[in-house]
Amino acid sequence: AQKVTQAQTEISVVEKEDVTLDCVYETRDTTYYLFWYKQPPSGELVFLIRRNSFDEQNEISGRYSWNFQKSTSSFNFTITASQVVDSAVYFCALSEGETSGSRLTFGEGTQLTVNP
């Protein structure tokens, strides 16, 4: 069965620090997709990125970057030069391609607090 683990429950940093959020997943499928979502205090989940299991290229988008490593079943998210507006709960999620359709299995989330 699919599972997503976000071991860091809470992280607190000072503005401009770099921070990495860890995500480890379990799946038996060879085709799957990994996601990161941001949930600000307003509550709405905001899509950040999607990666499929055949594309291990790292991705950078502005201050955000993602490191996907199939060998360690990890999909970590780094925010460079963090800002107060980055404060939110971040969720890693998995969608298996062969067994469970488009259902997203979420991790427990990491609460990131960026202090000024």
Added chain:
Amino acid sequence: EAGVAQSPRYKIIEKRQSVAFWCNPISGHATLYWYQQILGQGPKLLIQFQNNGVVDDSQLPKDRFSAERLKGVDSTLKIQPAKLEDSAVYLCASSPQGTSGSEQYFGPGTRLTVT
């Protein structure tokens, strides 16, 4: 483009009462999802519709929860009777297609408190 709409935003009821939530997905999106998010946890899928048919309701507590998507557009989720452990945020999401890897667009959620 309008996002996913949900109402009400907040609801407080007593245990054993019934409650209903409404969701209007993004126009043209064939797939609609209902997730339950208990405080401090990640969302958990309750039910997935493809147009007006149910694709996945394996995690829906069918003895008390029901959902429908008439005409393949709006959807309602009902709880009857509610229990204390149903206190959570109920999130609706939609997607253009229901295929694996499809991006899901989430609404603001309905926060339910059962006392």
